[in-house]
Amino acid sequence: xxxxxxxxxxxxDACSLCAPLGATLAFAGVxxxxxxxxxxxxxxxYIRRYAISHFREPLDAASSGFGEEAAVFGGRANLRVAFENxxxxxAPEFVGIxxxxxxxxxxxxASGARRAIEDLVAPGGPGSPSRPVVAAASTPSYRGDQRxxxxxxxxxxxxxxxxxxxxxxxxxxxxxxxxxVFPAMVSPADLRELKRVFAAFGLDAILASxxxxxxxxxxxxxxxxxxxxxxxxxxxGELSDARYxxxxxxxxxxxxxxxxxxxxxxxxxxxxxxxPIGVRATDRLLDELGHASGRPVPVELAAERGRxxxxxxxxxxxxxxxxxxxxxxxxxxxxxAAFCAEIGVRAVEAEGEGRGFDAVEAxxxxxxxxxxxxxxxxxxxxxxxxxKRLGVPLVRVGFPIHDRFGGPRVGxxxxxxxxxxxxxxxxxxxxxxxxxxxVGYTYF
Amino acid sequence: MSIPFAxxxxxxxxxxxxxxxxxxxECAKPSLAGSVSQRACxxxxxxxxxxxxxxxxxxxxxxxxxxxxxxxxxxxxxSGPGLHRMSFSTDLREKDVxxxxxxxxxxxxxxxxxxxxxxxxxxxxxxxxxxIGDDVEAVCRxxxxxxxxxxxxxxxxxxxxxxxDGYRAACDALLALVAEEGSAPPYRGDPAxxxxxxxxxxxxxxxxxxxxxxxRKYYEEMGVRVNAVLTGDGRVDEIRAASRAxxxxxxxxxxxxxxxxxxxxxxxxxxxxxxxxxxxxxAEALYAVADFFSEEPAIARRAAALVEREAVAAExxxxxxxxxxxxxxxxxxxxGAFKARSLVKALRLIGVRTVLVGSQTGNKDDYEGxxxxxxxxxxxxxxxxxxxxxxxxxxxxxxxxxxxVKERPIAYKLGLGFCDHNHERKIPLAGFEGMVxxxxxxRASALSPVWRLIRE
Numbered sequence: 001x002x003x004x005x006x007x008x009x010x011x012x013d014a015c016s017l018c019a020p021l022g023a024t025l026a027f028a029g030v031x032x033x034x035x036x037x038x039x040x041x042x043x044x045x046y047i048r049r050y051a052i053s054h055f056r057e058p059l060d061a062a063s064s065g066f067g068e069e070a071a072v073f074g075g076r077a078n079l080r081v082a083f084e085n086x087x088x089x090x091a092p093e094f095v096g097i098x099x100x101x102x103x104x105x106x107x108x109x110a111s112g113a114r115r116a117i118e119d120l121v122a123p124g125g126p127g128s129p130s131r132p133v134v135a136a137a138s139t140p141s142y143r144g145d146q147r148x149x150x151x152x153x154x155x156x157x158x159x160x161x162x163x164x165x166x167x168x169x170x171x172x173x174x175x176x177x178x179x180x181v182f183p184a185m186v187s188p189a190d191l192r193e194l195k196r197v198f199a200a201f202g203l204d205a206i207l208a209s210x211x212x213x214x215x216x217x218x219x220x221x222x223x224x225x226x227x228x229x230x231x232x233x234x235x236x237g238e239l240s241d242a243r244y245x246x247x248x249x250x251x252x253x254x255x256x257x258x259x260x261x262x263x264x265x266x267x268x269x270x271x272x273x274x275x276p277i278g279v280r281a282t283d284r285l286l287d288e289l290g291h292a293s294g295r296p297v298p299v300e301l302a303a304e305r306g307r308x309x310x311x312x313x314x315x316x317x318x319x320x321x322x323x324x325x326x327x328x329x330x331x332x333x334x335x336x337a338a339f340c341a342e343i344g345v346r347a348v349e350a351e352g353e354g355r356g357f358d359a360v361e362a363x364x365x366x367x368x369x370x371x372x373x374x375x376x377x378x379x380x381x382x383x384x385x386x387x388k389r390l391g392v393p394l395v396r397v398g399f400p401i402h403d404r405f406g407g408p409r410v411g412x413x414x415x416x417x418x419x420x421x422x423x424x425x426x427x428x429x430x431x432x433x434x435x436x437x438x439v440g441y442t443y444f
Numbered sequence: 445m446s447i448p449f450a451x452x453x454x455x456x457x458x459x460x461x462x463x464x465x466x467x468x469x470e471c472a473k474p475s476l477a478g479s480v481s482q483r484a485c486x487x488x489x490x491x492x493x494x495x496x497x498x499x500x501x502x503x504x505x506x507x508x509x510x511x512x513x514x515x516x517x518x519x520x521x522x523s524g525p526g527l528h529r530m531s532f533s534t535d536l537r538e539k540d541v542x543x544x545x546x547x548x549x550x551x552x553x554x555x556x557x558x559x560x561x562x563x564x565x566x567x568x569x570x571x572x573x574x575x576i577g578d579d580v581e582a583v584c585r586x587x588x589x590x591x592x593x594x595x596x597x598x599x600x601x602x603x604x605x606x607x608x609d610g611y612r613a614a615c616d617a618l619l620a621l622v623a624e625e626g627s628a629p630p631y632r633g634d635p636a637x638x639x640x641x642x643x644x645x646x647x648x649x650x651x652x653x654x655x656x657x658x659x660r661k662y663y664e665e666m667g668v669r670v671n672a673v674l675t676g677d678g679r680v681d682e683i684r685a686a687s688r689a690x691x692x693x694x695x696x697x698x699x700x701x702x703x704x705x706x707x708x709x710x711x712x713x714x715x716x717x718x719x720x721x722x723x724x725x726x727a728e729a730l731y732a733v734a735d736f737f738s739e740e741p742a743i744a745r746r747a748a749a750l751v752e753r754e755a756v757a758a759e760x761x762x763x764x765x766x767x768x769x770x771x772x773x774x775x776x777x778x779x780g781a782f783k784a785r786s787l788v789k790a791l792r793l794i795g796v797r798t799v800l801v802g803s804q805t806g807n808k809d810d811y812e813g814x815x816x817x818x819x820x821x822x823x824x825x826x827x828x829x830x831x832x833x834x835x836x837x838x839x840x841x842x843x844x845x846x847x848x849v850k851e852r853p854i855a856y857k858l859g860l861g862f863c864d865h866n867h868e869r870k871i872p873l874a875g876f877e878g879m880v881x882x883x884x885x886x887r888a889s890a891l892s893p894v895w896r897l898i899r900e
Contacts, residue, residue, distance in 0.1 A: 009551035011508060011535035018509025040571055040602035041475050042485025046513035049484075049850055058853040060830050065477040071575060071603040082478030085452050089480070089831045101507045102571035102603060105541055142507045142537050142572065219898050221857040225831055355508065355535060382515075 013357035015327055015350075015382070018141035019149025020098045021047045024061050025185055026153035027096030027135070029209025031230035034092040034132075035061040038079055038113050039100025040071075054400040054407045055188075055215045060225065062086040066102055075108055076116040083117045087132065090226055094160075094233050096153060097136040104140035110156065111136070133233045135160035146399075147249075147329055150185045151256040154208050158258040161236035164265045178204040179292055180242040180268060182258050184249035184275055184331035185399060188216035190413040194248075197286075197414050200301055201293040206235050206242070208258050216408040240266045244292050246285075247272045249331035275335035275413060277421065278342050279308060282414050304415035311419065312343060315426040318444075320344040322375040322429060323367055327360040327383060332398045332412075336378055339418065345425075348374055361386050376428055378421075381407075393428035397421065449835045452479055458826040467815035471826040472807050474606060480829040482777070482850050483804045485602035487570055488514070489610020492867065493699050494566050494598065494617065495528055496520035496650050497678035501562040503532045505549050505580060506570025510602075511535070518867040520650045522677050523632070523657075532556055536572055546578050553587045553595060563680035565595040566617060574601030594680070596620055607779075608698060608805045615703035618674060618683060622707065626684035634664040642737040643669040645689040645713075647704055648696030649720075651676025652867065655874035659720055662730055662875065666746045668737065674700065687711045691736050693718050693729065698780040698805045719782060720874040721882070722790035723758065727751045754876035762794060765883045770795035772890055775842040777825070777833060777851055778865055781806025785814050787846055787865065794883045799840035802828050830854050844890050859898050861889030 020037055024047050027035040037044045044063035051059045064082040066075050079097075086095065097113045108116075114136040121134050137156040139149040158180075183194055191212035198205035213229025222228070239245075245259035245268040252272070254260040262268040276282040282305070286297055297305075323346045326333045337347040348367045350359040364374045364386065377383045377394040381401045387394035401407030411417035430444045451459050457470035475481035487506075491514045494502065504511040511533030522528065534552050536545050549567070557565060565587070569580050584595040600613035631638035644663065649656045656676035663670050671689040672682040692704045692715040704715040716736065718729035730751060734744040774796045776787050781803040788798045801814055802825030814824055823836045833851065836842075837858050845855035848866030855862040863885045865873060873882045 009534060009548045010503075010555055011511070011533045013515060013531050014508050014512040014533060014535070016508055017512050018507065021509070036478065040485050041481055041483055041606075042488050042602045043509070044480070045482065045484040045850070046488070046509070050513055052853055053849055056853060056856075058830060058857055060480050062478045062480050063475075065475050065481070066571075066603040067474050067605070068603055071571070071601075078477045081454075081476075085454070085476060085478030086480070088450075089452060089478075089829075100571075101509075101541075102575065105572050105575045140507070140538075140541075141509045142541050145508070219857060219859065221834065225834060 011356040013382075013385070014355065015357055015360060016145035016355050017050070018047075019139035019144045019146060019152070020100050020141065021050065022146035022148065022150030022185055023096065023098035023137050023139045023153035024059070025051065025211060025215070026150045026157065026209050027094075027098070028059060028214050029207070029211035029230050030094040030096065030157060030236070031232040032093030032226050033230055034086055034090050034095050034226065036064065036079075036082055036086055036095055036097045037061060037100055038064045038075060038097055038103040038108060040066040040102055043100045050400060053402045056405070057215050057217065057408075058221070058227065059215065060090070064103075071102065071106065074106065075103060076112075079113060079116050080120065083120055091224060092132045092226060095132045095134050096157065097134065098139045098149065098153060099137070101140045101142055104138060110138040133160050147185060147331060148256060151252050154182055155256055155258040155261055157236060158208055158239055158261055161233055162240040162262070162266070176204070177241050177243045178206045178238050180239045180245040180259065180262055181205045181207045182245065182247040183207060185329065186275070186413060187399070187410050188212040188408040189411040190417055193411055193413050193417050197301065198289065200298040201289045201295050203289060203293050206239055207231055208236060208239065242266070242268045244268060244288070245270050246288065248275050250274070250334045274338060275331055277335040277412050278339035278418055279305065279312075279415070280342055281335060281338055282418065285414070301415060304419070308415045308419045308422070311422060315422070316344065318426050318429055321346065323348050323372050324425075325349075325360065325364050325367075325374045325377045325383070325386070326379060327354060327357070327377075328379045329398055332379075336397075339421070343422065346372065357382065357386060361389075364390060376425065378425065393432055395421070395424050395428050448839065451832060452476060455479060455832075459828070459832060460824050461820075462815040462818040462822045462824055463820050467811055467824060469808070469811045469824055469826055471811060472608070472805075475827055480831065481804075481827055482829060483607050483827060486600040486604040486607065486610035486613065487568060487602045489607035489699070490598045490600035490614040490617075491568060491610070492518060492650075493611055493614035494675060496522070496675045497564075497566070497680065497683070498522035498528045499525045499563045499679050501527060501532060501556045501560055501565040502568070503534070503553055503556060503565060504568045504570065505534045505545065505573045505578065506536055506568075507572055508533055508535045510568075510570045518650060519652045519870055520676060521652075521654050527560055527562055541572060541576055544576060544578060545573060546583055549578065549580065549583050550587065553583065554591070557587065557591045557593065557595075562593065564593055564621065566598050567595065568598045569601050571602040574604070594621060594624065606805065611699040612702050615700065615706070618703055619706055621680065621683045622686050624684050625687055626681055628685045628688060629679070629681040631669070632682075633660055633670055637664050637667055637669045640667055640669040642667065642740055642743060643671045643689045644691045644693055644733060645671050645686050646673045646676075647692050647694045648700035649673055649676045650696070653869055653872040655720070655872045655878065658872055658875040658878065662750060663733065665750055666730065666734060666743050667740065668733060668743060674703070687713070689713060691716065691733065693733060695719060696780055697782045697810075698807075717782070719786040721783060721786035721878070722793060723755055723876060723879050724789060724793075725786045726875050726879065727755070758876050758880050761880055762883055765887045766793070766795040768887060769890060772796045772844055773799045773840060773842045774844040774846060775800035775833070775837055775840070775855075775860070776846045777802045777828060778847060779804050781810030781814060783865075785810070785817060788814065788817055790879060790882060791846070791886070793879070794886065796844065796886065798822060799842050800825070800833070800836045802826060834858060844886055846886075859895060861886070861892070861895070863889055
C-alpha cells in the first residue's frame with residue numbers, strides 16, 4: 001500500500017559501517033603505526049569513538065581536518081600539515097593514510113594523497129625525523145563498507161612494505177619461507193589463535209595486519225603513546241619472499257587483495273579460504289597448512305578437533321533445526337552460515353545487501369511466517385534491539401560489541417574458537433529454556 | 445609559567461596554566477590538522493543537539509557512516525515516542541555521488557513521513573551532500589508542502605566548521621520551528637503548575653539519564669511551569685510553542701546561547717545562564733529563576749526550602765566521601781567549558797583538586813571564568829588531544845579523570861580512575877541527587893583496589 005516506492009532509498013538502523021573504519025583497524029595492526037584520515041575532523045573522531053567503545057583501548061587517529069576552504073580548493077596543504085604534526089607528536093614507524101568520502105568526492109584519492117606528501121617522507125626530506133613508511137588507501141564509503149576499507153588498507157600496507165621492484169629474493173625454500181596471512185576484520189583473540197595454529201605447524205606466519213596486542217594490550221602507555229605490538233614494517237617487507245598468501249574471509253576483489261598483489265608481483269600462491277569457523281572450514285585451513293609446512297596436523301590441534309566433535313555430539317539435539325538470524329560483516333556471516341549448517345542450525349539472513357537492520361528484522365518475520373521462528377541471533381551487539389523485540393538470545397560475536405565487556409577477547413576461529421562459539425550457542429538456547437520453564441530444571 | 449613539554453607549534457597558545465592576570469587562552473578556532481583533536485565535526489554538533497527530539501524523524505543525507513556513528517548515540521531519554529532512537533540514512537552510493545542524491549532524498553523523506561507520521565522531520569546534510577550540491581532545502585520545502593509538517597534542512601556539512609558551527613545550524617532549525625508558533629499543547633508536567641503565569645524554557649538540557657526530569661521536578665515544585673525543554677525529552681509542538689515562555693534558562697551554553705540570544709531579540713524573552721552540576725550551581729540555577737519571578741515571593745520561599753531539604757539530604761554522604769577523597773587530584777576534559785567550571789567546583793566540594801581542565805568548544809569568557817576559580821598552576825587547555833592530555837596527566841600526577849568515552853582509555857592506560865560525564869552516561873549527575881551520584885562515581889573509580897595491582 002506504500003504509495004512511495006522508497007524502500008531502497010532509506011537505510012534504517014545501518015548494518016554496515018564505513019570504509020575508513022576498516023582501514024583504521026588495519027593500520028592499527030602495523031607496529032608503531034598511526035592512521036591519518038584525509039577528510040573532515042568528524043570522521044576520525046567518530047571512528048575512534050566507535051572503536052574505543054568496542055576495544056576499550058586507546059586508538060589515536062589523525063585527521064587532515066578539512067575546512068570549507070579545503071573542501072573547495074583542495075586539501076593537499078592540510079594533509080601536509082597533518083602529516084608533519086602527527087610525525088612530530090607520535091614519531092610513528094608507519095603512517096596509513098585513508099581517504100574519506102569528502103576527499104574522494106573532490107578527486108583526492110590515495111595516489112594523490114601519497115604524491116602530496118612525497119617530499120616529506122623522502123630520505124632527507126624536510127618534515128620528518130623518523131621518515132615513516134607511508135601507505136595510502138582509497139576508502140570512500142559510498143563505494144564500500146568497513147570490510148572493503150579493511151581490505152584496501154591491507155593491500156596498501158603490503159604494497160608500501162614490498163614495493164616493486166623489491167630487493168632480491170632471499171631465496172628461502174620450503175618451510176623456511178614466511179607465509180603471508182590476510183585475516184579478515186576479526187577479534188584480537190582470533191588473531192592470536194591464528195598465530196598459534198600457524199606456529200603449531202612450524203610456519204613463520206606474517207600477519208597483514210596484526211592488532212592483537214595494539215587493540216587488546218596491558219595497562220600502561222609508553223611516553224611515545226603508540227601501543228606495543230603489531231607486525232613490524234620490516235617483517236611485512238619479508239612478505240615478498242612468501243610462497244603462500246593465505247586470505248581468509250569472503251572473496252576479495254583482486255584490486256583490494258594483498259594476497260593478489262603478492263601473487264602477481266612476487267609469484268606467491270594465493271589461497272583464499274572462508275574464515276575457519278566450524279570443523280570443516282578449520283579442516284580446510286589445516287590441510288593448507290599441512291601442505292605448506294609438510295607436517296601432519298599437530299597433536300594438540302587434533303585433540304582440540306576431537307573435543308569439539310565430542311561436544312557437537314553431546315549437544316546436537318539442543319541445536320537441531322533451530323534457526324539463527326545472521327547479519328553484518330559478510331566475512332563473518334558467510335562463515336557462520338557454514339558453521340550453522342554443520343551443526344544442524346538453519347541460518348536466516350536478510351535478502352539482498354541487507355544494509356539496514358530493518359531488512360534483517362524482515363527476514364526474521366518471514367521466517368516466523370514460515371512457521372520456523374528465529375531462536376537466536378549470532379552477530380554484533382547492534383542486533384540487540386531485534387533480539388529484545390523477538391524475545392530471543394543474542395550471541396555476541398564480531399564487531400562491534402558495545403554493550404558487553406570483552407569484545408576483543410571473543411574467539412570464533414579454528415577448533416578452539418569454534419568450541420567457544422558452539423558452547424555459547426548451546427548454552428544460550430538452554431538458558432532460555434531453563435528461564436521459561438516453571439519447573440526450574442537443574443539438569444539439561 | 446612555561447609548559448615543560450613539547451606542544452605542537454600551532455597549538456601553543458591553547459595550552460596554558462592559571463596564574464595572576466588574564467589567561468588569554470586561544471580558542472574557538474578550527475582544530476590543527478594532524479593534532480588528533482577530540483572534537484567531532486559540524487554535522488556531529490547539529491546531530492547531538494537535535495537528537496533528543498523524540499517525535500521527529502531524523503534523516504541523515506549522506507553515506508552510511510555518518511548515520512551509523514550517530515545511531516542511538518546519546519542516552520537521551522523520552523517519556524513517550526522513541527523515533528529519535530532510530531537511524532535513517534539515504535545511504536549515498538557512488539551513483540548518487542555522480543548523479544546527485546536529491547531524488548533519493550525526496551523518496552526517503554516522503555516514505556519515512558508516511559511510515560512514522562512524525563510531527564516534524566530534520567534532514568542533516570553531510571560533507572558529500574554539500575559537495576555534490578544537493579539542494580536539501582528545496583527538497584525539504586517540497587516535502588513540507590506535500591505532507592503538511594515542517595521538514596527542516598540542517599545545514600551542517602562536516603567540513604563547514606567545528607562542532608560549534610553545527611550547534612548553530614541546529615539552533616537555526618529550532619528557531620524555524622519556534623517561528624511557527626503553534627498552539628500550546630496540553631501540559632505534560634505537574635498539573636498544579638499548568639496554568640502558572642511563571643513559565644520557563646530549559647535550553648541546552650538533553651535529558652541524559654533522565655536529568656531533565658529531575659530539573660523539571662525542581663522548578664515545578666517551586667511553582668514554575670516548564671514550557672519546553674530544548675531538546676531533552678523534546679516534542680515538536682512544545683518547541684513550536686516555546687515563544688510563550690517568559691524566561692529562557694540556558695544550561696549547555698556552548699550549544700544554545702545562540703538560540704537564547706535569538707529568542708531574546710525576536711520575542712523579548714530574557715535569558716539566564718545556569719548549570720545544574722554541583723550543589724552550589726544547582727541551587728544558583730533555582731534561585732536565578734526565583735529572582736526573575738520576584739512578583740511571586742512564594743517561588744523564592746519554595747526554592748529555599750527545596751535547596752535546604754536537598755542539601756541536607758546530600759550532606760552526610762558527601763561528607764563521608766570527601767573524607768575518603770581529600771587531597772586527590774583530578775583532570776577534567778569535556779565538551780563545553782561552562783560545564784567544566786561546575787565540575788571544578790563539584791570536585792572541590794568532595795575534596796578533590798583539579799590540576800587540568802579543558803574543553804573542546806569553550807570560548808574566551810568560559811576560559812577566563814575557569815581560570816578565575818582554579819588554583820594557580822592548573823593547566824587549562826582548549827581543543828586538546830591524547831598526547832597533550834597524557835603528558836599533563838603524567839606531569840601533574842592526576843589520579844582521577846572526568847571526561848567522555850574517548851578520554852576513558854587515555855585515563856585507564858595511565859592508571860587513573862575515570863568518570864563519564866558525557867553523552868553515554870546512564871546515571872544522572874545533574875541536580876542535588878546528581879551531585880551525590882557524581883561523588884559516588886568518583887569514589888568508585890578512585891578507590892577501587894584494582895589500582896593497587898596496576899601500580900604495584
